[in-house]
Amino acid sequence: MIRQNKYVKLFRQRLRNRRAEIFLKLLDQIDASGTLRVLDVGGTIKYWKMLQASLSDTELNLDITLANIGSEKSGEITKLAFGSGRAAHIKEIDANALDPNLYDSKKYDVIHSNSVIEHVGNWTQIKVFADNIVQSGLPYFIQTPNFWFPFEPHFELPFFMLLPLPLKQILIKLKFGGDLDSINKKLDGVRLLTSSEFEYLFCNAEIQREKVLMINKSFIATFVSS
Numbered sequence: 001m002i003r004q005n006k007y008v009k010l011f012r013q014r015l016r017n018r019r020a021e022i023f024l025k026l027l028d029q030i031d032a033s034g035t036l037r038v039l040d041v042g043g044t045i046k047y048w049k050m051l052q053a054s055l056s057d058t059e060l061n062l063d064i065t066l067a068n069i070g071s072e073k074s075g076e077i078t079k080l081a082f083g084s085g086r087a088a089h090i091k092e093i094d095a096n097a098l099d100p101n102l103y104d105s106k107k108y109d110v111i112h113s114n115s116v117i118e119h120v121g122n123w124t125q126i127k128v129f130a131d132n133i134v135q136s137g138l139p140y141f142i143q144t145p146n147f148w149f150p151f152e153p154h155f156e157l158p159f160f161m162l163l164p165l166p167l168k169q170i171l172i173k174l175k176f177g178g179d180l181d182s183i184n185k186k187l188d189g190v191r192l193l194t195s196s197e198f199e200y201l202f203c204n205a206e207i208q209r210e211k212v213l214m215i216n217k218s219f220i221a222t223f224v225s226s
Contacts, residue, residue, distance in 0.1 A: 013050065015210065015217075020054035022208065022220055023112065023141050027058060029224045030139050032109050035061040039108040039138075041097045041129075042068060042116030045078050045090055052080050055088065062088040067095035067102055098128050103136035111140040115153075115218075117201075118144050118192050126191065130201035134223075142202060142221040143210075147192035149217050154190050161192060195219060 027036060040048075043066045048055075055062070071094045080088040095102050097120055103111065111133055120129045133140050145153050152160035157171060165187075172183045195216065199207055202221035210218045 016047075016050055017054050018210065019114065019143060019220065020051045022222065024055070024058055026139060026141050026222050026224060027060065027110065030109055032060060035063055037107065037109045038062055038064045039103070039111050040064055040066050041102070041111065041113040041133075042119070043112065043114065045092075047114065048080060048088060048090060052082070052088075055080075056082045056086075058082065058086070061086050064088050064090045065108070066090060066092045067097065068092065069096050070094060098125060098132070100132045100135070103132050103138065105136055105138050108138060111136065111138050111142075113141070114143045115145065117142060118190055122191060126193070127201065134202065134204060137225055139224045140205070140221070142205075143218055144193055144198060145218045146209075146216045147194045147197075149212075149215060152192075155186075193219070 030036065043064070045066070048064060071092045073092045076092055078090040080090065082088070097113075097116070113133075117126060117129055120126055130142075133142065147161055151158050155172065155175065157175070160168065160171070163171070168187060169180070169183050172178075172186055176183075176186065178186075193201075195207075195209075198219045198221065202223070205221035205223040208220040208222070209216045210220060
């Protein structure tokens with residue numbers, strides 16, 4: 001089991017590195033000098049630390065703002081060094097992804113969000129989140145898992161998305177424990193998107209498909225304003 005976990009971690013890190021390459025290509029297309037201001041909606045310091053080596057290729061300094069509801073570290077700043085004097089300064093703020101005022105083009109140069117859109121709520125809330133990003137006019141990088149990928153990434157169960165609700169509840173009970181309320185909250189906290197839904201939400205973006213064994217594992221939308 002330990003060996004399996006090791007391989008899973010290596011595989012996931014490889015995927016993160018690929019995404020980092022796509023993000024860096026996006027940054028190369030943005031007209032910025034010196035420091036680039038990144039709004040990371042739903043992001044974590046742990047995520048950026050895992051990308052630290054990959055980001056060493058950028059010639060820019062990064063000011064990264066992590067926006068999360070109820071952030072307990074709001075205002076704290078963490079520094080990640082890339083080498084050659086370059087670094088990322090990461091600040092955390094308490095903010096709601098559904099608030100259009102968050103996406104201020106005067107404060108940020110690019111929007112980043114990795115595996116977050118599927119957690120913001122139902123379709124109406126997902127649409128608000130996507131509209132906020134698109135209507136900001138800012139360049140963006142948005143990633144989300146594919147609904148139809150056979151292995152559900154949050155609950156780590158095969159074909160979980162196709163099961164009826166009662167069976168999902170039983171499996172979550174067996175895997176995580178908890179009462180019915182906590183089980184349903186876990187289920188309500190994830191709403192995976194299909195390819196057509198993702199394309200509809202980010203209709204002005206280039207959509208890239210991350211494949212595993214020739215199957216679409218996740219989707220990445222990138223946009224750079226002309």
